[in-house]
């Protein structure tokens with residue numbers, strides 16, 4: 707059965723069995739879970755972060771940005787959650803999906819390189835790492851100036 711709307715359920719942990727039509731929000735983990743709106747019964751996890759999904763709660767309903775594309779599921783559902791309602795989006799071409807994935811990866815890489823060293827890099831020489839980054843940036847700047 708197709709799900710038409712998602713009701714927010716704020717939980718500490720996701721229950722073992724999700725109910726269709728419920729959007730489980732584990733704010734402590736900045737993640738939501740629901741069953742795919744097409745009714746296939748697959749669990750869809752949407753983590754919240756600047757490069758994943760943004761959740762907005764208006765006091766009654768939840769909206770998620772961007773759309774949810776379940777390309778890894780057999781149903782390949784693609785829909786928006788706007789004010790708790792499921793709005794179906796058209797099927798995306800494989801190229802558009804790949805382009806979106808590439809953009810995601812690049813956005814994540816950008817965000818990670820902007821983080822202070824130590825989180826991703828476990829080498830005990832963060833200073834050397836910083837210098838490498840700085841010099842490569844300088845090298846890039848020099849190239850920019852030259853051309």
Ligand SMILES: [Zn+2]
Nearest residue numbers: 742744746781
């Ligand atoms: Zn589905």
